Amino acid sequence: xxxxxxxLGRLRATALPHPPxxxxxxxWYAGRQRNETRPQQIERLRSALEAAxxxxxxxxxxxxxxxxxxxxxxxxxxxxxxxxxxPDAARLAQALPAGxxxxxxxxxxxxxxxxxxxxxxxxxxxxxxxxxxxxxxxxWPDAHEPRTVSLVPPIHFVLVDVGTLHPDFHxxxxxxxxxxxxxxxxxxVSGPSxxxxxxxxxxxxxxxxxxxxxxxxxxEGAGK
Amino acid sequence: xxxxxxxxxVESFKERGRSVVNDPAQRKNFRSAMDFLQGKRRAQFPExxxxxxxxxxxxxxxxxSLAQLPTLLEQLERNLTxxxxxxxxxxxxxxxxxxALDIARRVQARKIIKGKSMVSEEVDFNHRMQEAGxxxxxxxxxxxxxQLAGEAPSHIIMPAIHKTKQQIAQLFSEKVPxxxxxxxxxxxIQVGRQVLRRKxxxxxxxxxxxxxxxxxxxxxxxVENExxxxxxxxxxxxxxxxxxxxKVVAKLEHVPPLYSVLTRSxxxxxxxxxxxxxxxxxxxxxxDGPEEVHLILLDNGRTQAYADAQLRATLQCIRCGxxxxxxPVYARIGGHAYGTTYPGPxxxxxxxxxxxxxxxxxxxxxxTLCGACTEVCPVRIPITELLVRLRNEAQARPxxxxxxxxxxxxxxxxxxxxxxxxxxxxxSRLGLYRMTSWSMSRGRALSPIDQGAWTRxxxxxxxxxxxxxxxxxxxxx
Ligand code: SF4
Numbered sequence: 001x002x003x004x005x006x007x008l009g010r011l012r013a014t015a016l017p018h019p020p021x022x023x024x025x026x027x028w029y030a031g032r033q034r035n036e037t038r039p040q041q042i043e044r045l046r047s048a049l050e051a052a053x054x055x056x057x058x059x060x061x062x063x064x065x066x067x068x069x070x071x072x073x074x075x076x077x078x079x080x081x082x083x084x085x086x087p088d089a090a091r092l093a094q095a096l097p098a099g100x101x102x103x104x105x106x107x108x109x110x111x112x113x114x115x116x117x118x119x120x121x122x123x124x125x126x127x128x129x130x131x132x133x134x135x136x137x138x139x140w141p142d143a144h145e146p147r148t149v150s151l152v153p154p155i156h157f158v159l160v161d162v163g164t165l166h167p168d169f170h171x172x173x174x175x176x177x178x179x180x181x182x183x184x185x186x187x188x189v190s191g192p193s194x195x196x197x198x199x200x201x202x203x204x205x206x207x208x209x210x211x212x213x214x215x216x217x218x219x220e221g222a223g224k
Numbered sequence: 225x226x227x228x229x230x231x232x233x234v235e236s237f238k239e240r241g242r243s244v245v246n247d248p249a250q251r252k253n254f255r256s257a258m259d260f261l262q263g264k265r266r267a268q269f270p271e272x273x274x275x276x277x278x279x280x281x282x283x284x285x286x287x288x289s290l291a292q293l294p295t296l297l298e299q300l301e302r303n304l305t306x307x308x309x310x311x312x313x314x315x316x317x318x319x320x321x322x323x324a325l326d327i328a329r330r331v332q333a334r335k336i337i338k339g340k341s342m343v344s345e346e347v348d349f350n351h352r353m354q355e356a357g358x359x360x361x362x363x364x365x366x367x368x369x370x371q372l373a374g375e376a377p378s379h380i381i382m383p384a385i386h387k388t389k390q391q392i393a394q395l396f397s398e399k400v401p402x403x404x405x406x407x408x409x410x411x412x413i414q415v416g417r418q419v420l421r422r423k424x425x426x427x428x429x430x431x432x433x434x435x436x437x438x439x440x441x442x443x444x445x446x447v448e449n450e451x452x453x454x455x456x457x458x459x460x461x462x463x464x465x466x467x468x469x470x471k472v473v474a475k476l477e478h479v480p481p482l483y484s485v486l487t488r489s490x491x492x493x494x495x496x497x498x499x500x501x502x503x504x505x506x507x508x509x510x511x512d513g514p515e516e517v518h519l520i521l522l523d524n525g526r527t528q529a530y531a532d533a534q535l536r537a538t539l540q541c542i543r544c545g546x547x548x549x550x551x552p553v554y555a556r557i558g559g560h561a562y563g564t565t566y567p568g569p570x571x572x573x574x575x576x577x578x579x580x581x582x583x584x585x586x587x588x589x590x591x592t593l594c595g596a597c598t599e600v601c602p603v604r605i606p607i608t609e610l611l612v613r614l615r616n617e618a619q620a621r622p623x624x625x626x627x628x629x630x631x632x633x634x635x636x637x638x639x640x641x642x643x644x645x646x647x648x649x650x651x652s653r654l655g656l657y658r659m660t661s662w663s664m665s666r667g668r669a670l671s672p673i674d675q676g677a678w679t680r681x682x683x684x685x686x687x688x689x690x691x692x693x694x695x696x697x698x699x700x701x
Contacts (some may be wrong), residue, residue, distance in 0.1 A: 001521075004313035007469065010527035019291035023284040028277065048444035048494070109459070109512040117425045124592040134495035143509040147458045147627050151451060167481040179476040182441055184507055185458070188499035193451040195413060195492070197382060199389045200260050203413040206365055207420065208451025208498070 029170040041132040041165050044211070048135025052191030053204060053211040064215050066125065068157055069154035071213060072100055077121040079103050081153055083145030088126055088159065105146050116148065122155035123148075123209075129164035131172050137214065138164075138172060139187040146157065146187050156209035158189070162218045229324040230348045230376050231579065232563030237586050241557035250386070254558050257385050258382070261549040264492025265600070283604035285478045286540035293530065296439040296472045297521065303442025306503045317347035320522050324349065324431070324464055325356055327518060331462055333358060333428035337420075339446070339453040340364040341433030342543060343466050343522055346565045346578065349431070363420045363452040365413060368389060373398050378559030380566060381490050382696040386558050407529060420448050420452070430456030430514065434467035435483060435542070437519070441473045444519065446500040447486060449493075454500055463502075463514040470539035472531075482542060485602040490544040525577035525630075532628060538573050540603040545570075547597035553590050559562050563588060569597035573610045576617075582631030585618035588690045589635075661691050 011026070036044065037173035046056050059067050067091075072080055077100055082089035082105035093102045103120060128140040137158055141147040150156050169188070173179075193208030204210055232240070244250050269275035290294060301311045314320035320343075328336065336353060338344065338360055349370065353360040363372040366383035370376060373395055378381030384392070389407050396415055397405040403415050432453055436445040444465050446453045457463045473479065487493045505511035529538045548554040548568025559567035564575040564584060572587035588611045597607040618635030620626035627633050650660050664687045671686045678685065 003315045003319055006315060007313055007521075007523045007527060008297065010523075011469075011530055012299070014531045014533075015294050016291045020284075020288055021290050022474070023281055023478065025281065025285070025481060027479065028281050032274070034566065052497070097671045105511055107511065110461075113425050113459070117421060120271040136495055136499070142510065143507075146512040147454075148512045151454050164430070169483070169687045170477060173477060173480065179441055181312075182443060182476075182501060182503045184504040184510060185512055186501075187454075187693050188502070189497065190499075191497050192493045193449070194497055195450045197364070197369065197384055198392055198412055199387075200257060200382070200385075201389070201409040201650060203410050204418065206413060206450035206452070207363065207417060207424075207455055 003197065008059070018184060025170065026174070028044060029168060036132070036167065038162065038165070041167060042162055042218070044132040045130055046216070048133070049191065049212075049214055050135075052135060052212075054135070054191050054192075056214045056216060059215045059217050061217050061219055062158060064123075064217060067215060068092060069095045069097065069100070071157070072122060073097065075122070075155060075211070079120050080181065081105060081116075081120045081123040083125065083148055083149060086144050088124065092124060092128055094100055105149060109146070109148060110117065116152055120153045121158060123153040124157040124159070125150050126159045126182075127161075127164070129166060129172055130160050130162075131166055131169055132190075133168045134190055135191040136169070136188040138176075139189055140183050141185055144211050147187075147200070150187070150189065151208055154205065154209055155168060155211045156189075157213045157215065159215050159217055162216055191199060227588075230565045231583075234563060234583055234586050237561065237563055237590070240563065241590070242559040244557045246563055249407075250558060251556060252634065253386065253388060254555050257382075258549055258555040261382075261492065261694065265489055265546060266487035266492075268492045268494060278481060278485050279602055279604055281481050281541065282542075282602050283483060285473060286542070289473045289478070290470065290530070290536060290539055292474070293469070293472065296474055297469060299439040300437055300442060300472050304391040304519060305442075307442045309442065309444075309503075309519055312518060312520045312525070314520055314522045316524050317522075320347045320442050320466060320520050320524075321349060321352040323518075323520050324466070325353070325358075327462065327464060327516075328353070328356070328358055328429060330698035331516070333462070335423070335427045336360045336429045336431055337456050338362050338364075338367070339430065339432035339456040340367055340383075340448065341431065341466055342377075342565060343433055343468055344374060344431060346524065349466075355607040361420075361423055361427075363423065364448075365416050365450060365452075367369050368416055368420065369395065372396075374660065376560070376565070379548060380543055380570070381544060386560065387465065398624045410484060413448070424452075424455040424459050427456075427460045429462045429464060430458075431464050431466065434454050434465050434471055434519070435486070436479050437467060437472045438470055438476050438479065441503060443476070443501050443503045445479055445483075446502070447496050447498075447593060448500070449497040451498060457500065457502055458513055461514055462516045462518070464518045464520065465502075466522060468539075469523055469526055470541075475485070478560060484676065486542050486544050489546040489600065489602040525579070528629060529574070529577045535573075535577075535610060535629075537605050538577070538610060540605050541570055541574065542603055543570070544602055546600040546602065550596040550600050552592060552594060552596070557590075562590075569607045569611070573605075573614065576614055576629060576631065580631035581617055581629050582634035585614065585631070585635045586616065587658055588614035616621060658693075660686075661693075665689060665691050665694075 119212040127137040129138040192212040195206040312323045350360040369384040378386040435447045505517040554568040575584040622633035
């Protein structure tokens with residue numbers, strides 16, 4: 001406790017009693033709104049994601065399980081990890097062929113860490129929302145859909161409802177009142193894992209998923 | 225105690241710099257890396273208005289945070305604790321390592337896997353753990369490479385920027401069992417991936433840095449591209465985060481502008497692959513995530529910078545590395561020459577507080593004061609002004625009121641003091657001034673050929689045959 005008191009004491013000796021006016025973050029973001037239509041925002045999201053080497057597919061809600069099945073088959077996925085007890089997992093289970101096993105994340109990681117790292121080819125999760133400006137997906141892992149689903153398997157499928165699209169990070173955060181209800185871990189994911197640590201040469205699949213496959217679910221078909 | 229690699233004596237600074245300057249291959253590497261990073265940053269800010277507006281905002285956010293730093297730190301501690309994250313305070317490197325060791329011993333840890341953390345470099349974490357019989361392995365690709373080579377990072381964002389792919393290929397084939405020589409970057413990265421994947425699964429503790437700590441919500445934010453940061457903070461049973469006390473921001477909504485200006489300034493990316501907000505340890509019913517999360521708040525001299533109204537700006541830094549990417553000195557001598565954890569302009573202004581001015585003052589002189597760093601700094605730190613201030617501190621009389629820092633006055637030499645005293649004497653007396661200038665132009669033939677550092681790459685200075693006043697007098701006639 002002594003270190004704490006000493007550090008705070010030193011800071012207290014010179015801190016300002018009245019800090020300056022708070023920075024005007026909201027008005028900065030308000031001033032740069034593009035006021036884009038939904039289809040324009042979808043296009044912005046798509047092109048940012050594709051520029052980051054994510055694969056983007058359009059899907060009606062009824063059709064995504066079949067699309068995931070097709071992609072999983074084409075990529076040679078044998079074991080696909082999904083959350084437990086989610087309607088998404090149940091729907092996918094019906095669509096997958098006999099050759100692809102659906103694994104549900106229904107026990108603590110501690111019970112099957114090696115299996116998770118060594119045998120799972122792909123994971124499926126659902127984004128809470130997305131950010132058009134930077135092509136970012138908002139992930140909000142919980143007890144049903146754990147954090148490692150979107151991290152450990154080499155391929156990551158993400159379902160994104162285009163109705164959850166926000167123009168920028170700040171707007172998304174304010175609209176969802178993040179400051180009041182952050183989960184254990186919240187994430188923005190904006191592409192497959194990458195690095196440029198060797199001679200500034202970009203390489204994909206550093207430690208996280210090598211492939212990020214985004215399914216844009218658009219009931220009204222606004223995104224074409 | 226093993227030899228620290230995070231600090232080299234300042235006496236050999238010039239020597240280290242010179243050896244890089246004289247090596248064309250290294251110079252070419254640095255030049256092309258810096259050109260690349262500068263270009264990427266420029267492309268991120270096509271509109272001047274957006275850039276300058278964002279810098280104003282980011283700077284205002286950082287200044288606002290610092291103005292109430294003690295209050296915010298207490299709020300942060302309160303909210304983290306309420307969220308179940310344990311907070312520890314460290315006055316110096318020793319404290320920080322002792323806190324980490326205590327945790328490691330309690331949970332009987334043998335292996336620590338590390339995400340990128342410059343603060344852990346600052347406290348020489350890896351070696352201190354090694355001495356205690358605990359493996360501390362870097363997992364950021366660049367950090368992994370420099371650790372394998374037994375080196376320290378040479379850049380705060382791109383640790384292995386001084387290495388070519390040939391050198392890395394050589395390193396891997398020598399140090400990683402069963403890996404043949406390959407210069408293919410994808411192959412090399414996959415080697416790192418395979419080796420480290422096992423390590424994530426086996427590690428008892430994950431250690432990470434922090435980019436922003438949010439007081440309002442009690443959250444830790446991490447910025448990264450590789451996914452190793454997420455691995456370190458998600459897979460092991462215990463997560464320890466370590467950060468300087470200055471990294472706190474008041475509100476969650478202060479994060480988006482800082483994140484945006486950070487990634488765009490650092491590597492010219494609109495956004496990184498991952499932005500990770502950690503608010504709690506694993507909750508009942510959750511199936512992964514660490515069961516314990518700790519935050520170590522490190523002072524290590526930062527309060528000295530804080531105490532000075534001008535030098536406090538140093539703590540606005542968000543460690544983007546743009547100042548080094550644009551520094552003509554860094555581009556020529558590279559990061560290792562500085563001999564400190566933080567190289568380049570930010571290293572020159574922060575290191576005196578971490579290590580004492582006596583150990584670091586020559587870094588403040590390793591600048592042309594061209595102002596490129598100040599121009600690109602996303603939080604508007606007046607870096608050049610701070611460099612000049614530190615130069616003055618280095619020359620201040622230790623017992624005078626100009627000497628305010630640990631190690632102030634360390635740069636004073638008897639010769640320089642005598643020369644300046646003589647100079648001020650001559651320039652404050654007209655007769656003496658005329659006599660001196662007259663005799664110097666008469667005695668110009670006696671000018672020494674060897675004029676120290678000046679003549680190493682320039683012709684010697686010789687007084688003019690006629691003084692300016694003589695020439696003017698002649699013209700008037
Ligand atoms: S001083 Fe400014 S430019 Fe340099 S690392 Fe810090 S924030 Fe970036």
